[in-house]
Amino acid sequence: xEELVNLTGVSVKYRITTEGPKTMQDFILQRLKGKKTxxxxxxxxxxxxxxxxxxERVGIVxxxxxxxxxxxxxxxxxxxxxxxxxxxxxVIAPLIELGAGFDFELTGTENIYLNGSILGLGxxxxxxxxxxxxxFSELESFIHSPLRSYSSGMVARLAFxxxxxxxxxxLIVDEVLSVGDEGFRKKCRQKIDEMIxxxxxxxxxxxxxxDVQRLCNTALWLDKGCTVEFGDADPVTxxxxxxxxxSVFADVPREHPLREAIDAMFLxxxxxxxxxxxxRLFNPNNRVSRTEMxxxxxxxxxxxxxxxxxxxxxxxxAVTHWAARAIYALYHxxxxxxxxxxxxxKFFFPHDHASFQDILEILSRIDEEKVxxxxxxxxxxxxxxxxxxxxFYRFFDYGNDRIQLPATCxxxxxxx
Amino acid sequence: MFFHxxxxxxxxxILRGAxxxxxxxxxxxLPSETQIDEAVRELFELLRYQNLFKNLVSRDLKxxxxxxxxxxxxxxxxxxxxxxxxxxxxxxxxxxxxxxxVAYLLSGIIFWNFYAQSTSASLSSFVGNSDLIRKIYLPxxxxxxxxxxxxxxxxxxxxxxxxxxxxxxxxxxxxxxxLLPLFLVQIVLFSSGMxxxxxxxxxxxxxxxxxxxxxxLGWMYTTPxxxxxxxxxxxxxxxxxxxxxxxxxxxxxxxxxxxxxNVLMNIIIVTCFSLLSFSFGWLFYNRYKDRLIFxx
Numbered sequence: 002x003e004e005l006v007n008l009t010g011v012s013v014k015y016r017i018t019t020e021g022p023k024t025m026q027d028f029i030l031q032r033l034k035g036k037k038t039x040x041x042x043x044x045x046x047x048x049x050x051x052x053x054x055x056x057e058r059v060g061i062v063x064x065x066x067x068x069x070x071x072x073x074x075x076x077x078x079x080x081x082x083x084x085x086x087x088x089x090x091x092v093i094a095p096l097i098e099l100g101a102g103f104d105f106e107l108t109g110t111e112n113i114y115l116n117g118s119i120l121g122l123g124x125x126x127x128x129x130x131x132x133x134x135x136x137f138s139e140l141e142s143f144i145h146s147p148l149r150s151y152s153s154g155m156v157a158r159l160a161f162x163x164x165x166x167x168x169x170x171x172l173i174v175d176e177v178l179s180v181g182d183e184g185f186r187k188k189c190r191q192k193i194d195e196m197i198x199x200x201x202x203x204x205x206x207x208x209x210x211x212d213v214q215r216l217c218n219t220a221l222w223l224d225k226g227c228t229v230e231f232g233d234a235d236p237v238t239x240x241x242x243x244x245x246x247x248s249v250f251a252d253v254p255r256e257h258p259l260r261e262a263i264d265a266m267f268l269x270x271x272x273x274x275x276x277x278x279x280x281r282l283f284n285p286n287n288r289v290s291r292t293e294m295x296x297x298x299x300x301x302x303x304x305x306x307x308x309x310x311x312x313x314x315x316x317x318x319a320v321t322h323w324a325a326r327a328i329y330a331l332y333h334x335x336x337x338x339x340x341x342x343x344x345x346x347k348f349f350f351p352h353d354h355a356s357f358q359d360i361l362e363i364l365s366r367i368d369e370e371k372v373x374x375x376x377x378x379x380x381x382x383x384x385x386x387x388x389x390x391x392x393f394y395r396f397f398d399y400g401n402d403r404i405q406l407p408a409t410c411x412x413x414x415x416x417x
Numbered sequence: 418m419f420f421h422x423x424x425x426x427x428x429x430x431i432l433r434g435a436x437x438x439x440x441x442x443x444x445x446x447l448p449s450e451t452q453i454d455e456a457v458r459e460l461f462e463l464l465r466y467q468n469l470f471k472n473l474v475s476r477d478l479k480x481x482x483x484x485x486x487x488x489x490x491x492x493x494x495x496x497x498x499x500x501x502x503x504x505x506x507x508x509x510x511x512x513x514x515x516x517x518x519v520a521y522l523l524s525g526i527i528f529w530n531f532y533a534q535s536t537s538a539s540l541s542s543f544v545g546n547s548d549l550i551r552k553i554y555l556p557x558x559x560x561x562x563x564x565x566x567x568x569x570x571x572x573x574x575x576x577x578x579x580x581x582x583x584x585x586x587x588x589x590x591x592x593x594x595x596l597l598p599l600f601l602v603q604i605v606l607f608s609s610g611m612x613x614x615x616x617x618x619x620x621x622x623x624x625x626x627x628x629x630x631x632x633x634l635g636w637m638y639t640t641p642x643x644x645x646x647x648x649x650x651x652x653x654x655x656x657x658x659x660x661x662x663x664x665x666x667x668x669x670x671x672x673x674x675x676x677x678x679n680v681l682m683n684i685i686i687v688t689c690f691s692l693l694s695f696s697f698g699w700l701f702y703n704r705y706k707d708r709l710i711f712x713x
Contacts, residue, residue, distance in 0.1 A: 015711060024624040078554035081707045098552035106480050115476060118469035119553060 003090070005171055005202055006053035006076055010085035012226075013046040013071050045071040047226040048085065053171065058203040060217035060234055062210065062241050067223040069206050073097065073173055076204065091170030091202075092121065096193075100160030109144040109151070109159060116163050130166040137188070138162035158185055165192050172196060173204045210238045211276070239268050250274050250283035259285060262390040265399035271300045285387030292324045294355040294389070295337070298363060299327035301393055304334065315339050315349040322351070336363045357384050364396055371396060448700050456703040462556040469555070473563035478570065492574045496527045503643050519582055520674050525642030527575040528666050532608060533633055535568035539612035540629060543620050547713035557706055558699075561612040569605050579673065588674045596672055604665060606691035610698030617702050620709050640666060661690040 021038035022028035031038070046068045053059055063069050074080040075087050077095050102119040103112050113134055117127040135141050138158045148156060174193065197203055197216070207213050213220060213234060220234040222241050230237045242249055243264055253263050263283055266272045274281040289297075298304075310320050310329035318328050328349060331337045339347040365372045375395040394400065448456070463470070500523045508518055539561035543550065546560050583589060619625040640662045641649075649657060657663045664686045671677040 023622070025618070025622040025628060026624065028622060079551065080710055093554075095553060101552040102549050104476060104480070107476065111476075111479075115469075115472050118466070118472045119549070119555065121466070123468050124471075 003055045004052055005055055005089070005091040006051065006204075007088040007090075008049060008051045008075070008082075008085065010048045010050060011046055011072075011075055011082040011087055012044060012048055012084040013068075013075060013080060014083040015043045015045055017041045017043060045226055046075070046082075049221075049223070049226070049228050050085075051221055051228075051231065053202050053204065055170070055202055056200045057219065058197060058205065058217040060213035060220040060238070061204065061206045061223065062208070062213060062220060062238060063223035063229075064245060066225075068226040069223055071226075072223065073204070073206065076171075077173065089171075092168065093171045093173060094120070094164055094167045094169030095173045096161070096164050097173055097175040097206075099164055100156060103148055103156065103160065105148040108147050109140060112148055112159070113163055116160065117167075120164065120167050122167060134159075134162045134166050137165070137192075139185075154182070154185075161189060165196065169196075169201060171202045171204060173206075175206050210242055213238050235270060239270065243268050249281065251280040252282050253285060257285070259387045259391055262394035262399070263387065265394050266297075266390045269301065269397075269399065271297055271393065283386065285390070286385050289355045289384055289386055289389055290351065291349065291353050291355045291359065292322075292328070292351040293386075294360060295331055295351075296324050296327045297389060297393070298336070298360075299330050301397060302334075302367075304330040314347055316346040318349050318351055324351070331363070336366050355384055357382075357388075360384070360389065360392060364392075368396075448704065452700070452704060456700055459556055459558065459703055459706075460699075463558060463562070466556055466559055470559055470563050470566070473559065474567045474570070477564065477567040492571050493578050496523060496530060496575050497578045499526050507643050517586055517588055517674065519586060520579070520588060521645070521670065522643055523579050523582055524670050524673060525640075525666060527572060527579065528604075528669050529637060529640065529642050529662075530575070531568050531572040531604065532662060532665075533637070534571075535565045535608045536611050536615060537629070537633065538568070539564040540615040540619050540626060542612075543616045543709060543713065544623075550710060550713055557709065558613060558702055561616045562609055565605060565609050565612055568608070569601060572604075573601070583674060590673050593672055593680075600669060600672060600687075603687050603691040606695040607661070607665065610691070610694030610696070613698035613702040617705050617709070620712050621705075636660070636662065639663075642666070661687075661694075664690065 018038055018040045021040065022031050049068070049072060051059070051072075061069050061072065071080065073095075075082055076089060077093055078089065081087075100116065102116055104115060107115065110131075113131065114124070114127055117130075118124075122130075135144060138155075138161070140155060140159055143151065143155065151159070172193070203216065205213060205217055217234040219232060220237040220241075221231045222229040222237050230240065249264055249267050253260050257263070263285060267274070272283070274283045276282075304327065310325055313320050314329065314332060318325060320329075322328070328337075328351070332339070337349070339349045341347055361372060361376060364376065376392060500519070503522055503526070504519060507522075542560035542564055543557060549555065550557060615625060615629060639656045639660045641657065646654075646657065664683055668680060668683045668687050671680045671683065
């Protein structure tokens, strides 16, 4: 597979002079006196490695100041690494700094040619793309007026339309794509999705972790310039969220007694909660249906990759049921039997509420000793989602999965 | 940090006359193999961005005259007006000592305008385009070099009034006028070298602009633009001979109207200066180009 971006051990140092010559005069005087410049080194990136294959989509997450923009600048070729090697094998379309080089005295068309050439396009290429750019930006009638007369939204639309016409191998996207009105924004999102679908690789920097999970296959988590983790997007973003969000679920704050258990459910991918008004909710006090119980168990036991069921064993669970895979997986593992009626048909009763006994019974089949040891204390009251989280936490020992941030990043060289 | 760290100490000791081998001193200053490699690669990068280069030049030409009343005519009128004023001021003093003072003056003015404008404008080209440089990858040399290119185009157009003057005064250049394009290449190389050095220095030392302004003023007076060479007393003549622009200007005048025959020496000197300037400028720029962004 063709490697488009290969960063090995890249470190970037910013040298901040605390006391140094700012003018030529000072410089000469300083050298003659033999005085040295005082400076402090700040390592924005410390031995970061990253690879991007063709068609791959990498998300980059991290708090502000973790080195994300420096990393992007290294990839874009704006900054050369102080140490390490950065190999870029493709055309980059940075959708972060749109409209670079726009001259407001020139007309729209002239700016298209200027901006296009800044992005590396030749004149003939721009000629052939001109029509597409004008169509996409919806600025046909204004194209001969100077850019001074455009609104900021129009400028942004023009900039975006030019940037997407570059046949890029790598798209660098910042989540802040707030160009124009909702209609245009939708067009932008569609266009990006189109480009991704056509196999363009993507580097996506975002604080919106569900977007990262949706769009990317791998993710890089940076903190203070170091790589905390680089791996599949889903687990990495989950761990990042646990580390830094005030609370993963809006209705499960820090003080909630079951917070750790519920966060663990999220961390292990057992639940994503419900998104409502941009907030993530868990609803810990809701009852659990048997279907939901089956889904939770299947995820906890990593049974989700089993194939679609072909034979319908339970009369009340069709093979097209949204949780059919989970339910039948549990059945095939021998964890649920269902109930047989007089006619010999098996029933699962997917819409009934699940009870403690239901779960305890299934878990006993996995490890009876453990159930007796850890879960015997549960009273036989109503089973809620929060309680399920607690049971899982104890049974699967989620308390042992602590997420550690690296305390310091070591840089193996004496400071200059 | 301006110089490479290891060299700092050595340069200081050189200035204090310590005992260092010449080999060691040279090693600090001369470019390493990788640096030469990098410098060559940067030339190819410029080639790759030639479309942008052309756009920058045409933008500069367009914007400069777009909102003015007389537009592009200013390229022709500006030197002409300047010549008229200077002629009125100095003709009484120099009229008899110089043959065809008008042509002498005009050729001096348009040459100096080219050099002064190209270097002064490109001096702040990195600093002025810092926004762009920080946002997207570009071979940064494209900025000062495109300014030199548009200055040379202006220079070419301002040759028009010069030839009009020739027709009026009855002086005609001989066949060696065909060497003029070669001369243009020489001044482009020389000015490019200087521009690259100045624009790089400006990023690190923001007073370069003021120092150069003053330098340029002094430089103008040691170049025989409006006074004939003979005016300068013999013991000060060396100032002219040390000035590279003196040779450029003499060559220019020789090619264009004085029809002097022994220009070979002049051509050799001019070639040396332009090649030296460009090589030094290009290597200098390449050595520090990766650090520029940290100071913009």
